Amino acid sequence: MKYSKQLLVEAYKTMTTIRQFEERMIKEFMAGNIPGFVHTYDGQEAVGVGVCMHLSDEDIIGSTHRGHGHCIAKGCDIELMILEIMGKSGGLCKGKGGSMHIADMDKGMLGANxxxxxxxxxxxxxxxxxxxxxxxDVAVSFSGDGSSNQGTVMEALNLAGVLDLPHFFVFENNHLAEGTGDEYAVSGGIAERVRAFDIPCDKVDGTDFFAVYEASKKAIKHCRSGKGPYGIEADVIRYDGHFIGDPQAYRGEGELEYLREHKDCLKIFRARVTSEGWMSDTELDELDQHAADAIEKGVQRGLAAPxxxxxxxxxxxxxxx
Amino acid sequence: MSNAGISAGNQNHPIKTVREAINEALHQEMERDPTVIILGEEVAGGAGCKGSDEAYGGVFGLTKGLGPRFGRGRVIDTPITESAIIGAAAGAANTGLRPVAELMFVDFIGVCFDQIFNQAAKFRYMFGGKATTPMVIRATAGAGLRAAAQHSSMLHPVLTHMPGLKVVMPSNAYDAKGLMIQAIRDNDPVCFLEHKLLYETSCPVPDEIYTIPFGEAAFCREGSDCTIVAMGAMVPRAILVADKLAAEGIHCDVIDPRTTSPLDSEAILESVEVSGRLVVVDEANPRCSVAADISSIVAEHAFSALRAPIKCVTAPHTPVPFAPNLEDAYMPSEARIEQAVRDVLGAR
Known part of the structure; x- marks a missing residue:
């Protein structure tokens, strides 16, 4: 077996936790239990988990507005996340940050942004x-196709290259900046942009946990060894709207159904590990159930919290x- | 409040300029604390070039000698990318360093304001008190060098408006050193605005390390006839006016808040309670300004003590002009300050 059982269990447990966490946040938002703006990460789980499985609490990540998945992958307590997202006392940021500003310095989570x-x-x-x-240690930034157009990201790439910083740039190209496609809004390619700064950058299938895991392993080894920054562009999909409640009028006929059938990173993971004989459906189902139980407990705690x-x-x- | 400003200068101490005082503060803090780093454009200068290893030491010479002393690992020349500079400083401050980032001119916050006000300023509150951002943003500010509209602004009102930032404006070399050391040790982001016209002004400055707490105004002159509040490069002008009027028997408090966030409003109110008259002198544009804020605080909390309408002596609400005669007319002059004091004294 190429991967240890422990690694496979950890990877799936974290991915299914993120998926179910986001599905539950959507439900709670719709029920009026979550104030404000919430952007969910479902569909992109393989990237956050494939990257963060290489990191310790000493390593730092910087996340985006779509940050729940990164938080969970980096080890943030999901109950304290739920308290935060619900704006409750005892949340990771005392209820003063909310979904878009979850940070946990003890876990090396520098903040959703x-x-x-x-x-x-x-x-x-x-x-x-x-x-x-x-x-x-290594510092990891998560960015999307949208932020790849921001001047601040170009400045950061340049300075990271100039100072040879141990910065792993992860670009999650979900092909949608809010409701504008990357084919329209990104002139040229993201990986090509990174390489133009003389920073190596690999393209990777972001729906395949193992592809992300291997690419990140190589990139992080590069950064840790003092060779400077590294990048990946992960080709991913976004399952839900830009924000919860987004009617997604920009989607084509049958597009979402196709993505859910063919580009679901959890289904792809399950197919791989069962066909290889590394894990059974029963084992995976049990992990699903454990995650569901933990989330249910967190939601009840959140609803009851002052x-x-x-x-x-x-x-x-x-x-x- | 304290009297530690110009009036308290101890003549036994060596005379130093503001530039030398800040440079000394940076040297001493970097020596004391290995987590203090400097980053910015040309803070050493000459990186990637064939000439001197320290081509600048800051374009105004404020960081001179730090590169050779502490090495380029701690005195970091950056590309001309202000967002990257401020972002790196803020992220480094969150993770164990105490960066002193230089914005060559405060006007350049236009291209990095997100990293200042949305990022660094908000971290501590937004993250529930778990993040600290001990960074200093040094920037030259102010008019008077014929540097025109994009290199001459006084932007302390904009920065003072932002919760989470502290804003420091030294008016003399003694304060500059003590406030800089305090700024480096503070756990919040501090904007340290250095007026170009003050760099070569001097006064006695101790060689020893000392700090001046934020939010404590200095009484540069004392008198019960009128309260003059002045900031930055306006302080020496206000002092000259106060000294001139003192010869006529008119005695003014000259209060230098030294920091506009926190603001020592108590010192100002106590003075106005006695004098009943207030002139606020500030080089910034007048709308939504610190001068307007101080006037509002006094009107709200010391209204019954006022014996004349408050006077603000500020720049006009225009960008800074280039032509020398226009720029001179833009800045509050001693003549305008004197007239304002005479006006409030005349309004009995």
């Missing part, structure tokens, strides 16, 4: 800390009146 292209310059900073302090106390409005910032 609701400004498209806002993350990569910051992740350079984390990589600069590692380099300056002589640590063997709102933040009123004085939290004024804490964690300098202010005077």
């Amino acid at each position: 609701a400004i498209v292209g806002g993350g990569p310059p910051l992740v350079n900073g984390a990589a600069l800390s590692m380099k300056t302090l002589g640590k063997p 709102q933040p106390s009123a004085d939290e409005l004024y804490s964690d910032v300098y202010s005077s009146y």
Whole structure:
């Protein structure tokens, strides 16, 4: 067997947790239990998990507005995430960040970031800390096809190249920036852009956990060994809307049905591990059930939790009146 | 409040310019704390070139000597990419360093404002107090060098408006050193605005390390007839006016807030309670400004003490012009400050 059982179990457990977490957040949002704007990661699980399985708590990631999956893959507590997403006391950010601003410094989660292209310059900073302090860690930024057009990302690529920073740039090309396709909005290619900065960049099938896992292994080894930044462009799909409630009028006839049938990273994983004889359907089903139970417990805790106390409005910032 | 400003200069200490005082503060803090790094454009200078290993030391010489002393690993020349500079500083601050990032001119925040106000300024609050961002953004600011509209702004009102940022504007070399050391040690992002016209001004500055706490105004002159609040390069002008009027028997408090966020509103209110008259002198544009804010605080909390309408002496609400005569007319002059004081004294 090419992969250890432990690795396979961990990978599937995390992917199915993310999938079911997002499906449940959609339900809770629709039920009025989640305020604000929520952007879900379902469909892209293989990328977040394939990358983060190589990372420890000392390694840092910077995420996007579509950050729940990255948080879970990086080890954030899902119950505390649910509290945060519901704006409740005890959430990872005391209910003051919300879905778009989940951070957990103890887990090396530098924060989801609701400004498209806002993350990569910051992740350079984390990589600069590692380099300056002589640590063997790696900093990973997640970006999409949308942020690949932002000047801040170009600046971050250039500076990472200039300073040889241990920064792994992960571009998740889900082919949709809100409701605008990459064929229209991205002139040229993302991987080609990264390579233009003299940063190696591989294209990878982002629906195949094993492809992402192998590509990330190579990239992270490169970064950890002091050779500077590395990139991947993962070809992925987005299952749901830009935000929960998005009617997705930009989708073609039958497009979503096709994606769910043929591009589902969980189905692809299941087919591979069962056909190889590495895992059985029963084992996978059990992992599904474990994840469902954990999420149910978290949701119940979230629904029962109190709102933040009123004085939290004024804490964690300098202010005077 | 304290009297640690110009008025408290100890003549036994060596005379240093603002440029030398800030440079000394950076040297001493980098020496003391290996997590302090410098990054920005030309902070050493000459990277990738065949000439001197330290071609600039900052275009105004503020970081001179740091590159040779601490090496390019801690004094990092960057490309001209302000978003990347501020982003790297903020991310590094979140993960164990205390970066001092240089924006060559504060006007350049236009191309990196997201990294300042959406990112660095908000982390601590937005992440529930779990993230700290101990970074300093040094920037030259202000008019007077004929540097025209895009190299001359005073943007402290914009920065003061942003929760999560602290904003420092030293008016003299003594304060500049103590405030810079405090800024480096502070756990919030600090914008440290250095007025170009002050770089070569000097006063006694101790060789020793010292800090000046934020939110403590300095009383540069004391008097009960009128309160003059002045910031940055306007402080020496206000002092000259106060000294001139003192010869006539008119005595003014000259208050330098030193930091506009936090703002020592108590010191200002206490002074106005006695004088009943307020002149605010600020080089920034007047709309939604710190001058307007201070006026509002006094009107709200010391209204009954006021014996005359508040006067603000500011730039006009225009960009900074290039032509020397126009730029001189743009900046609040001693004559305008003096007239404002006489106006509020006349309105009995």
